[in-house]
Amino acid sequence: MVPWLGPDDPFPSVERALGATSGAPGLLAASADLLPSRLVDAYQRGIFPWYSDGQPVLWWSPDPRMVLRPAEFRLSPSLRKTLKRVLRDDAWEIRVDDNFGAVMRACAETPRRGQRGTWITGDVIEAYSSLHRAGNAHSIETWHEGARVGGLYGVSLGKMFFGESMFAHATDASKIALAALVCHLRRHEIEMIDCQQNTSHLASLGGREIARKTFIAHVRASVDASPIPWRFDKTVLHEIVTRGVNDGSGPPIREAC
Incomplete structure (x- = not known):
């Protein structure tokens, strides 16, 4: 029961x-x-x-729990090429917390294959927006030519990030936001992103399952740490497109074959 x-x-x-x-x-x-x-x-x-x-x-x-370790983010050759284009083209931007509510609504309204409806109801948007106002929830947004074309949101407590949902209205737009998030978290020595449940999409990006007890132990050790800053832009992606470069924040992000 x-x-x-x-x-x-x-x-x-x-x-x-x-x-x-x-x-x-x-x-x-x-x-x-x-x-x-x-x-x-x-x-x-x-x-x-x-x-x-x-x-x-x-x-x-x-149990088990799906997680993505930023150091294990899998970068395909095609995504690397896309990120290089994002860096050099002024039409592309990464914005943080530009409009948290709009990102949540886009996640709720974007159709998903094999899924009917959404769990992101008005009450959910209101609750997470309260966390956002308190500094505990953030949106990472991909913009192109002045329009928000993708993004994600999640909860940040100490040195732990809990991913919630993402959306894309342009090819790879959510992956671009995720790559920027991964680079930001690596800079601040965040070792784990909670992805909640296993999906093939997350697995293709380097996500994997771990035992719940391992996950809970990491959460308990991480959530009481000092909060990290949440100000960055697309230049954070330089780390991920320069293969083999280690800026001191962790091992180089691996590239998929």
């Missing part, structure tokens, strides 16, 4: 999440509220919300 959480009830231990043989592996709890304080508490414990419109708020902590 999945516990129902009242406004003042704490999360149960993540070990109580439903197992792989259940119909909802990783489901831990349900609640009626999605308060910013509840969200922050959830992320600090390796828990995230995911549910459909009309459902209660469902809280998850799957």
Whole structure:
């Protein structure tokens, strides 16, 4: 039985999440509220919300957990070529937190193959926008010729980044934003991006699954660190397009064959 959480009830231990043989592996709890304080508490414990419109708020902590280590970001030759073009062409920009709400709405509204509807409801946008105003959630946005054509958003606590969603209205636009995020996080010695659940898209970029206990241990050691700054532009991509260059922030990002 999945516990129902009242406004003042704490999360149960993540070990109580439903197992792989259940119909909802990783489901831990349900609640009626999605308060910013509840969200922050959830992320600090390796828990995230995911549910459909009309459902209660469902809280998850799957095992294994999909993560992307910035040092393991996989850069294909075609993406490297694209990033070089982004760097040299003034029509391309990377903006951070230009319009967090607009990025969330774009993630909600962009059609996705094999997916009907979205979990990014108005209540979700309001809750994460509160985190953004508090400095705990950020958007990384790809712009071309003055238009936002892709981006992503996520939660940042200490030295941990929890990715939430991304969108692209132009080829590779979300990958460009992700590459910029990876470079920024490497500069600030962030070792892990939470990707929540396994997808072939994330795996193609270097994401992989790790045991939940390993993930939780890393989160606990990372979230209480001092927050990192969130001001950068596309010049951060110089590191990733210069193969084999190590600027002291970590090993060179590997290139896919």
